[in-house]
Amino acid sequence: MRYKRVAAVAMMASLALSAAACGKEGNPTPSGGNASGGAQSDQCTTSGVTFTPKTDVNVAGSPTFQKIKSAGKVTIGVKFDQPNLGYKDAQGKRCGFDVEMAQYIAGTLGVDPAKIEYKEIASANRETAIKGGEIDYYVGTYSITDKRKNDVSFAGPYFVAGQDLLVRKDDSSITGKDSLKGKKVCSATGSTPIQRVRDENLTEPNNIVEFKTYSECVSQLLDKKVDAVTTDDAILKGYAAQNPDELKVVGQPFSTEKYGIGLPKDDKALRDYVNDQIEAAFKDGTWQKIYDGTLGKSGSSATPPQLERY
Numbered sequence: 001m002r003y004k005r006v007a008a009v010a011m012m013a014s015l016a017l018s019a020a021a022c023g024k025e026g027n028p029t030p031s032g033g034n035a036s037g038g039a040q041s042d043q044c045t046t047s048g049v050t051f052t053p054k055t056d057v058n059v060a061g062s063p064t065f066q067k068i069k070s071a072g073k074v075t076i077g078v079k080f081d082q083p084n085l086g087y088k089d090a091q092g093k094r095c096g097f098d099v100e101m102a103q104y105i106a107g108t109l110g111v112d113p114a115k116i117e118y119k120e121i122a123s124a125n126r127e128t129a130i131k132g133g134e135i136d137y138y139v140g141t142y143s144i145t146d147k148r149k150n151d152v153s154f155a156g157p158y159f160v161a162g163q164d165l166l167v168r169k170d171d172s173s174i175t176g177k178d179s180l181k182g183k184k185v186c187s188a189t190g191s192t193p194i195q196r197v198r199d200e201n202l203t204e205p206n207n208i209v210e211f212k213t214y215s216e217c218v219s220q221l222l223d224k225k226v227d228a229v230t231t232d233d234a235i236l237k238g239y240a241a242q243n244p245d246e247l248k249v250v251g252q253p254f255s256t257e258k259y260g261i262g263l264p265k266d267d268k269a270l271r272d273y274v275n276d277q278i279e280a281a282f283k284d285g286t287w288q289k290i291y292d293g294t295l296g297k298s299g300s301s302a303t304p305p306q307l308e309r310y
Contacts, residue, residue, distance in 0.1 A: 047293025083238025124190025162253025
């Protein structure tokens, strides 16, 4: 099956990017270079940044921080099938831009990398997982919207993307969002992109196809069961880079997607603290190192966005 071939390509690409190792002890702030010794975890750091936990951290007034401190670990919601953002390499280690940003925040909260528990949460279930305390925070191409802010809060943004289209390499009929009428368009259930397709009537309702994950949509695209996959360009570029002979990104983004770290709605103390840590990563070069070693491998350069402190 073509899906198996895609999975094999993804695994090879992931293996080529993978580099294991997270240190257990170290300086209170992240630094470049590979970790030596220490506890192994199920994370990789393709950026080469070492995420070492801060000491004597106290986020006064944060119930989530107290929960993390009492448990001696942090539980983070992530994606698992997004190339260069959140994925598993050939050894099963979690890698990518969002994963490393999640590790960075954990370190600023004083959590050892080996004490991070990851949970794969589908787009449609993110707010429920945060509100129900299933996870302490979420890092996974999570667009900040007014609707979501009714249920959760956000730190950031830590990245800005734009909705675009992934199509087959030999398809010249789709040139942007205005050429989608009559085309089958696929995206993830509960995502901002699929809602935009509906709200803007970009294609007929019976031509909208949904799956839990974007990788399922990509498989459908390669098998010619849908005509386009739509989500943020950052995600689509990763898929195109894995399969450049058969896939391409149209390159006509039609939205602004501000990625935030999803947090419990009423935990202002934690939100302010995480915003401070994101800003510090922007200023000291940590963010740039993480980006260049992960998402930057898809071929697009980027600089830190403007922190908005929601």
